[in-house]
Amino acid sequence: MIRRWAYVGLTAVLAVVVAVWAVPDLGRDGFAFAGFAPDASPPLPSLSPDLFLWFGSAEIVLLAVGVGLLVQIYSTAYLGHHPRYRSYALVIILFLLAMIAVVGTTNLWVLLVGWEVMGVCSYLLIGHEWETPAARAGAAKAFLVTRVADLGLVMAIIVIGETYGTYDIIGAQVAESENPRNATAIGLLVLVAVIGKSAQFPLQSWLPDAMPGPTPITALIHAATMVAAGVYLAARLFQLYSDSTVVLTTMAVIAAITMLLGALFALVQTDLKRALAWSTVSQLALMLSAVAAADPEVGLDHLVAHGVFKALLFLGCGCLMHAVGTSALSAMGGLRRPMPVTFWTMTIGFAALAGLVPTAGFFTKDSVLDAIVRSANGDSMSNLAVGTAWGLLVVALLTSVVTAAYAARLWALVFLGPPVERLDTHRTPLAMSGPLVVLAVGTFALSIGQTVHLGVAAISTVIAVAGTGVGLEVARRGVSPRWAAPVLAAEAGLDRPFSRWLPVSASAVARTVVDLDRDAVDVYPRGGASAVQAVSRGLGRAQSRNVQRYATVLAAGALVLVVVAVMVR
Amino acid sequence: MSLLYPLLLSSALFGIGLYGVLARRNAVLMLLGVELMLNAVNLNLVAFDAWFADALHTGQVLTLFTIALAASEIGLGLAIVLALFRAVRTVDVDEVGR
Numbered sequence: 001m002i003r004r005w006a007y008v009g010l011t012a013v014l015a016v017v018v019a020v021w022a023v024p025d026l027g028r029d030g031f032a033f034a035g036f037a038p039d040a041s042p043p044l045p046s047l048s049p050d051l052f053l054w055f056g057s058a059e060i061v062l063l064a065v066g067v068g069l070l071v072q073i074y075s076t077a078y079l080g081h082h083p084r085y086r087s088y089a090l091v092i093i094l095f096l097l098a099m100i101a102v103v104g105t106t107n108l109w110v111l112l113v114g115w116e117v118m119g120v121c122s123y124l125l126i127g128h129e130w131e132t133p134a135a136r137a138g139a140a141k142a143f144l145v146t147r148v149a150d151l152g153l154v155m156a157i158i159v160i161g162e163t164y165g166t167y168d169i170i171g172a173q174v175a176e177s178e179n180p181r182n183a184t185a186i187g188l189l190v191l192v193a194v195i196g197k198s199a200q201f202p203l204q205s206w207l208p209d210a211m212p213g214p215t216p217i218t219a220l221i222h223a224a225t226m227v228a229a230g231v232y233l234a235a236r237l238f239q240l241y242s243d244s245t246v247v248l249t250t251m252a253v254i255a256a257i258t259m260l261l262g263a264l265f266a267l268v269q270t271d272l273k274r275a276l277a278w279s280t281v282s283q284l285a286l287m288l289s290a291v292a293a294a295d296p297e298v299g300l301d302h303l304v305a306h307g308v309f310k311a312l313l314f315l316g317c318g319c320l321m322h323a324v325g326t327s328a329l330s331a332m333g334g335l336r337r338p339m340p341v342t343f344w345t346m347t348i349g350f351a352a353l354a355g356l357v358p359t360a361g362f363f364t365k366d367s368v369l370d371a372i373v374r375s376a377n378g379d380s381m382s383n384l385a386v387g388t389a390w391g392l393l394v395v396a397l398l399t400s401v402v403t404a405a406y407a408a409r410l411w412a413l414v415f416l417g418p419p420v421e422r423l424d425t426h427r428t429p430l431a432m433s434g435p436l437v438v439l440a441v442g443t444f445a446l447s448i449g450q451t452v453h454l455g456v457a458a459i460s461t462v463i464a465v466a467g468t469g470v471g472l473e474v475a476r477r478g479v480s481p482r483w484a485a486p487v488l489a490a491e492a493g494l495d496r497p498f499s500r501w502l503p504v505s506a507s508a509v510a511r512t513v514v515d516l517d518r519d520a521v522d523v524y525p526r527g528g529a530s531a532v533q534a535v536s537r538g539l540g541r542a543q544s545r546n547v548q549r550y551a552t553v554l555a556a557g558a559l560v561l562v563v564v565a566v567m568v569r
Numbered sequence: 570m571s572l573l574y575p576l577l578l579s580s581a582l583f584g585i586g587l588y589g590v591l592a593r594r595n596a597v598l599m600l601l602g603v604e605l606m607l608n609a610v611n612l613n614l615v616a617f618d619a620w621f622a623d624a625l626h627t628g629q630v631l632t633l634f635t636i637a638l639a640a641s642e643i644g645l646g647l648a649i650v651l652a653l654f655r656a657v658r659t660v661d662v663d664e665v666g667r
Binding site: 546548551 | 587590591592662663
């Protein structure tokens with residue numbers, strides 16, 4: 001028990017150090033370059049940390065260590081008796097360090113290292129319960145999908161370095177403001193990396209499949225921090241591709257598809273954890289749409305708020321799983337009375353998800369919607385076409401309805417209705433309920449000082465209330481549109497390319513390669529070996545162990561030499 | 570007298586001896602082949618000694634050495650063959666090799 005708290009202490013030390021470093025930079029304005037002068041000569045890729053907090057960084061670093069600390073505390077109770085607890089706790093700390101590297105550096109190569117280490121930690125932690133096949137498959141899938149997309153980031157870094165002669169983000173931004181080049185190439189490559197890390201369409205399916213990992217990990221990595229790092233990257237490098245309409249349009253289209261699909265899939269899930277995962281996918285797309293609408297700071301605000309309330313929802317889901325023993329919605333219901341702390345905190349979380357006043361989710365989502373509206377009205381710096389922006393706005397509003405609906409449906413299915421028979425009626429330990437309360441308070445605290453956009457706020461409140469009503473009705477009657485439910489429940493078959501076609505084609509390619517290797521490449525070494533063997537068999541016949549035969553050969557050789565000597569002379 | 574006749578004789582002797590060593594399976598007869606070859610060499614030495622009319626008769630002296638060498642060699646060889654026969658009851662070299 002004491003040993004488990006040592007890791008909490010370690011994380012707390014890290015959190016304090018980060019807080020001392022980051023708190024003075026809170027609310028720093030975006031583009032203070034503070035006399036930065038990039039080198040004229042292109043430097044070699046260096047790995048100096050170059051720590052520098054700019055807009056959004058400080059908040060995100062604090063969010064990461066804060067949620068990380070809460071997750072460590074939570075895990076002491078949730079996973080305390082696990083035999084591999086030490087590796088689990090240490091990988092969380094490694095993950096936090098990588099996240100700090102990604103968010104706090106201006107050096108693109110350091111960012112890449114942190115980015116990849118986060119991917120590895122994600123893989124290790126999803127596969128923490130590696131005894132179960134689902135965890136192994138989910139871990140491998142997450143790792144492979146994100147790793148393939150990470151190639152986009154590597155290429156993007158190389159292109160940035162070749163274009164602007166520096167691997168420093170601020171240096172590249174300074175050079176870009178003097179002479180913008182290659183915006184489309186950089187933007188599309190960055191977008192590939194973002195799509196992979198933030199589970200956007202068409203690479204969205206790894207995030208729901210990552211759910212077999214321990215729930216605290218899901219809260220930390222697959223809701224609050226790592227998947228949001230993709231959006232962070234898009235926001236941080238925004239200036240380098242903001243001139244490219246192609247990139248922004250692609251980003252807007254992807255964000256629109258993903259946010260609506262994720263919300264619709266979340267609406268029909270039968271498993272709370274998976275529903276929350278699809279919800280995360282949808283919310284990440286909403287942040288990305290703010291970046292596409294040329295307001296990355298708003299996207300990062302929503303990132304922080306979402307990180308807090310989604311971590312809260314996942315940790316609450318962990319408490320429910322602790323009590324019920326499963327995350328299936330069919331096993332839940334009527335948990336309002338037996339689990340009051342979880343009920344109230346998760347109610348706040350769901351309200352923030354649905355965008356109800358006065359939670360942080362309401363304010364930040366409205367700011368995102370407002371950014372899209374400004375882009376659609378053509379009074380922002382966005383290079384998005386007006387039509388695209390309007391389309392994005394319509395999809396975002398639709399998504400808001402669906403989001404409120406699924407949040408209300410999940411809330412009702414878990415907490416309302418007749419109480420289910422439960423096996424485990426013990427009280428939630430303090431180490432688990434404490435973090436919930438802290439995050440719930442944070443969900444309100446983050447609304448302090450947020451701006452209110454009255455028009456948007458009115459519309460979105462109406463939408464949220466309407467969606468909530470729909471969701472409650474759906475939960476009460478268990479109705480769903482008959483024609484759509486099977487398609488949505490099967491997640492529209494969007495995972496088929498990855499789960500079926502890709503393995504089949506990969507095996508076919510592998511078989512072809514094996515055949516080629518055997519019949520076209522291996523022929524030469526095998527032939528060489530056979531030839532050597534044949535020669536050695538021939539020579540081996542001469543080694544007859546018969547001394548007289550040897551002597552005969554000697555004599556014949558001597559005779560030949562004599563004859564040759566005579567002839568030559 | 571021409572040098573050809575003794576040389577032809579010694580070549581024939583040497584060839585017969587060599588054939589004996591290489592083809593015979595009986596150890597005693599192989600030794601006999603060796604002796605034939607040695608004697609062919611002796612004949613050569615004497616023939617060339619006479620041909621060169623050497624004042625010191627080096628060829629004949631070397632021949633005496635060779636005869637002594639051949640005698641000691643055949644003694645040693647036959648002793649080995651005898652020991653072999655006592656060990657494995659045969660003097661057939663193929664049988665011994667197995």
